[in-house]
Amino acid sequence: MSALVDQPATPLQASHLSRRFGGLLAVADMSLEIRDREILGLIGPNGAGKSTTFNLLSGFLVPSGGQLRILGRDVTGKPPEAISRLGLVRTFQHGSLMRSMSVADNILIGAIGGLPGGGRKDREQRVRETAALVGLERVLHATAGNLPHGMQRLVSIAIAFAPRPRLLCLDEPLTGLNQTEVASVLDMFRRIRDEFGTSILLVEHNMKAVMQVCDRLYVLHHGKLLATGTPQAVRNDPRVLSAYLGKANVN
Numbered sequence: 001m002s003a004l005v006d007q008p009a010t011p012l013q014a015s016h017l018s019r020r021f022g023g024l025l026a027v028a029d030m031s032l033e034i035r036d037r038e039i040l041g042l043i044g045p046n047g048a049g050k051s052t053t054f055n056l057l058s059g060f061l062v063p064s065g066g067q068l069r070i071l072g073r074d075v076t077g078k079p080p081e082a083i084s085r086l087g088l089v090r091t092f093q094h095g096s097l098m099r100s101m102s103v104a105d106n107i108l109i110g111a112i113g114g115l116p117g118g119g120r121k122d123r124e125q126r127v128r129e130t131a132a133l134v135g136l137e138r139v140l141h142a143t144a145g146n147l148p149h150g151m152q153r154l155v156s157i158a159i160a161f162a163p164r165p166r167l168l169c170l171d172e173p174l175t176g177l178n179q180t181e182v183a184s185v186l187d188m189f190r191r192i193r194d195e196f197g198t199s200i201l202l203v204e205h206n207m208k209a210v211m212q213v214c215d216r217l218y219v220l221h222h223g224k225l226l227a228t229g230t231p232q233a234v235r236n237d238p239r240v241l242s243a244y245l246g247k248a249n250v251n
């Protein structure tokens with residue numbers, strides 16, 4: 001029997017990524033991977049390099065050095081559309097919805113990308129299923145921009161998840177949500193991981209939520225990787241505690 005057994009490719013692998021802005025090295029020698037079916041958190045104090053890393057991983061910034069692979073393919077320097085075609089979809093910190101359109105039409109925009117050969121019925125079904133998953137089924141026909149802030153956040157997540165990406169990258173999705181909303185969004189993330197096999201990357205400042213929902217964490221500090229591991233391991237890492245001291249409480 002052959003010893004070479006096909007291994008499923010790692011969804012995302014970044015090796016020694018760096019990014020310079022003029023004289024500032026915002027991200028240096030960043031190596032990380034996002035594994036199958038995991039919720040991965042990217043955390044660190046303000047200015048640590050989280051957004052820059054997130055933009056490098058989704059193709060919105062071209063790296064100054066290093067390599068990026070999605071599902072085993074080298075996509076270093078490729079534009080965001082090429083990366084999203086391979087199954088990585090991202091959201092934006094300030095939301096990514098069309099305010100004057102209905103919730104259903106917003107989700108439809110996301111669904112179309114994931115159902116290139118699908119007909120109207122397939123798309124409508126995808127919109128309904130996605131709305132039900134994120135808890136928007138009762139406001140499908142409302143104008144997105146008229147919804148309360150928490151629901152608008154859900155619309156952004158629904159648009160991103162409608163094409164059923166392999167990798168869902170969420171930029172501060174919990175900002176402005178109350179405790180009840182946070183709890184239900186965390187449950188939704190777990191369902192997306194468990195029922196759809198999607199890997200989720202979270203950049204998030206809400207430490208309590210990150211510690212609850214993430215399988216693994218990468219901690220950045222001054223543009224470099226400071227620590228990685230389970231929330232439990234990271235929480236007890238003296239280097240992490242010292243990086244956060246006086247800034248935010250990692251617990």
Ligand SMILES: Nc1ncnc2c1ncn2[C@@H]1O[C@H](COP(=O)(O)OP(=O)(O)OP(=O)(O)O)[C@@H](O)[C@H]1O
Pocket residue numbers: 021024026044045046047048049050051052053
């Ligand atoms: N477009 C840019 N031009 C110049 N400097 C930049 C640019 N984007 C980010 N930086 C700098 O790079 C460093 C890392 O910034 P980045 O936004 O990635 O950090 P962050 O961890 O996301 O911070 P925050 O938690 O405050 O959002 C900072 O010093 C920032 O000022």
